[in-house]
Amino acid sequence: MPDERTIRHFVAGDERAVRDVYREFSGAVFTIALTALRERSLAEEVVQETFTRAWRASARFDPARGFGPWLYAIARRVAVDVYRRERRHERDRVDVEADVVALSPSFEGLWEAWQVRSAVDALPAEERAVIEATHYRDLTMEMAAEELGVPVGTVKSRSYRAHRRLAHRLGHIREATA
């Protein structure tokens, strides 16, 4: 999470803070865009447009709301706009008014996708590598150790710490909304 100083600079319109904020949140924005739109080029367009809009609107950012949820709301809105634009092209519509286009089921669960990606990106690099190896690439602890070039015991301890962080960050949120 970028520190308050970076957020303050971003809100104040400091272009240098844009890079820091981008590097912190671009993964989460890209994940929800890819989840919703299922196409890499469109997801990258969402990333670009989200940060551009966020920067332009940052003077209206309410710190009480939290920067992550605020940025998520912008990203989701951009993804919806892109989705509707693509659907209009597919149907060859000539109606220039904003029509109602039912959203794909891929738009469900975007907040969860954002939270998971944010939590993963917040892990220390060595712990994130273990989570990626064991969950995403489905490697055993032994295979992960061989690939990462560390002892199995190290992989296990990193795995334990990483999952504790994820469970603490994500499990309590789920409990609060269950």
Place this chain on the structure above:
Amino acid sequence: MTCDDHRARFLAEGATPAWSGHAGTCVACRAVVPELDSLRRRLADPDSWQSPGPGVEERVLDAVAGSPGRRRPGQERPRWWVAVAVAAALVLVVAGGLALNRDRPDWSLRLEAVDVPIGAGAVISGWNTAAGTRLELIVSGLPPAEGHGYYEIWMTSPDGAHVSAGTFRAGGRISTWAGVTRAEYPRIWITLEAGAGPDSSRTVIFDS
């Protein structure tokens, strides 16, 4: 072990005998099993591990640097049709030391034909500047507009605000100007207009 320890183990390994033993006595942990299952699926989902390409960051920084500025609170963009005719033609002057900069455009787009004769085509290019976007449209195969009619270029924002980006009567190379950027108004389309008026005829002939 604490509940966090048990939930961490569930995230790592799924439902194990140790988890089942704990969940049997802990209502809170039992209640979040569906969510923990969902989290495990998310961790294995390729979408959770992808990142945008390296050029996206620079495009964001360029867009921010080239932005005309942020709106201050209270200065909301009007969400109705905005008929801002800023059709200022660019003049190519070679003599006297002035020359049109033919550098590469910041973007180019082939517009899809919607309602035009077979073989007609349109490509529009844009150069971002501090004052807006310089546009160059190349249209081929389009008949001249009849009577008092003309063709009009439109740019539209994701929330439906429209800006006119110039008018022309026949195909060829058309140079014009828009006081907005494509980043803000990504949709570009061309209509056939029967006469003057602030609103589009909705006769779309090309669309992005």
